[in-house]
Amino acid sequence: MISPLEARSLSLVREGNAVLDGVCFAVQQGEIFALLGGNGAGKSSTLLTFLGFLEPSGGEVLVNGASVSSDVAAARNAIAYLPEAASLYGHMNAYENLDYFLDLAGKSAGRSEIDAALERVALPQEARKRRLQSYSKGMRQKTAIALALLRETPILLLDEPTSGLDPVAIDEFHDLVKALATGGQTILMVTHDVYGACQVADRVGLIRGGKLVGSFAAENGERIDTETVHAAFAGRGVA
């Protein structure tokens, strides 16, 4: 079976430094895969190669079995991407932002559909017509997630999605991600939040110095053990 996302011996050299070195993993449909690592480990770079923003120096990345290098447009059409900074336009309100980016993605959504997506991410009604420059980071994040939802792509890439969110919002976000995976979306998230990764992911890959140094999977309906992953993350042992 073709994996929606796959990295094959992925290597990346930027400005003479090896950022990624032989990274291999595949994410199955409906699976949540969390790539966990510290700052500069190569998490976001891995994610950006799937979008074709970075060209691998070695190996390849595949989206739905097709090499991203050979058809970057197809890869981007299959992926909804949530960047770390939830970058949207401050001079527009939530409706305008979503309408604009959906239009660029070649999708159209009516006001009711947009409202439904914003409802799903729990963005307050009164905030939706305000410009994003008055939003908190959490509210921006929710708007960006709503965009990802409205794209209705089979694959979702999340870059530090819970960074800056309060605990309640994080829990809500995790529930949302799980629901999306249950609905069949394939999710690759990169994070340095050990607890969050273990809470939401079906599998956690530990990346360090550009190498995938460990992998942890949920078994028998149990969540991944946080202590084990934390110990590995801190360098006290790798499963």
Add this chain to the structure above:
Amino acid sequence: MSAVTRIAREEWRLWLRSKVVIAAALIIAVLLAATSFLTIDRIASEQSQRLEQQIAAEQTFFAQPDRHPHRMVHYGHYAFRPPPPLAMFEPGVDAVTGQSIFLEGHRQNTAMFADTKAAADLGGFAALTPASLYQLLLPLLLIVLGHAMFLRERESGTLAVMLAQGQSGVTLAMGKAAALLGVIVIFMLPLIGVAAFSVSAGESALAAFTLVGGYFLYLCVWGAIVLAASVILKQRAVSLGVLIFAWLFAALIVPRFAINTSSAAIDAPGKIESDLVMLAEQRKLGDGHNAADPAFQQLQAQVLEEYEVETIEELPINWRGVVASYSEAELTDLLNSYTEERMGLEASQSRMFDLFGVASPTIAISSASRTLAGTDLATHHRFLREAETLRFDFVQALNQAHAEQLDYTVDINRSNDAASSQRARINAASWQVLNEFRFEPDSADERLARSGLTLGILLGWLIFAGGVVVFAARRVKI
């Protein structure tokens, strides 16, 4: 709606929500409206005034009483150059060349242009005219609006989101270009209005709308330069600094350098300098007022032989009129040779100046603008030539009347007493020799042909800057 249109629309939304942008655009719009109104009013007034003055000068000449014909030669006449209709937008070199000439015997009174040593200056950079606003201020507005239009997406992280929606860097750049194009089109409207008004005032539609096309091309060049900087550079402060320097370079530094280089490379002597050199040669021609000047001995022999008489008193024509006519022709040949040489040098300076358009689109448009408006150096030179023809023709016609209508003996005795002076006059009907003078700009075809080089340079600029934008946008990275 295409992605390009949508991106452009959202850029406009951003601008319309920015107080700084609105204020800058309004200031320029008000300045443009005020300058256009004042210039149109001034030029329209000058047009009618000069035509009235030309007619008045002709009527005054015709209305002179019976006189000695040589007094009419020195009474003289005026030639006026009314500003062409497009001078409402582009007054061009008129400010430094002057627009009227006093025409009289034995002189070519055109001193203003060369005396100011402005052959290569060509005006336009100091005065606030609609043309100078388009040439200098609108590029600044494009810089204010566009210096960060692309790199802002990179700085804020929206570039990645946009690209992730499946759009390419080129599409994004084209969207931004379309947004700038919208600004350019809006600011072309006043010029289109002036052009239409000039057509209603008698200007050729082809020339007027080629001028509009030229400025559109020019502003597109600046739009492409601004966009290229925004795509290539990573920080908005750097982009703004680079573009302001580019503006200073194109609008001030290169023109000044071009003027100095043209003047240094092609040394055109001023009118005073060339007049001093010419005086020495003029003396050799003899004094036309003195029929006994030895310089005319050969002429005298020829004329006596032609009429088969022994003395000038026996001639059936007035010898003094013959000398005046001969002397005027000789002198005019000499004057014209110096004038043509000087105008040739000035034209060469002007052509060299135009070539600096490859280093500055502002030079290219300013040159094309003057040519298409009919306010360029070549038009001024043609005015000088036509005025000189008018001068020579009426002076020679008066000299002919002097030779044919006034008796030689009466003429040489005119200073004896009041009655002699009264007898040495000819009928005022003889003053009808003056031709009507109405200066018109060159045909649209001629102006288009003359502006071909500079418009071509502008097109080259657009292709180059547009190519840079596309090249950089294809390689854009988040």
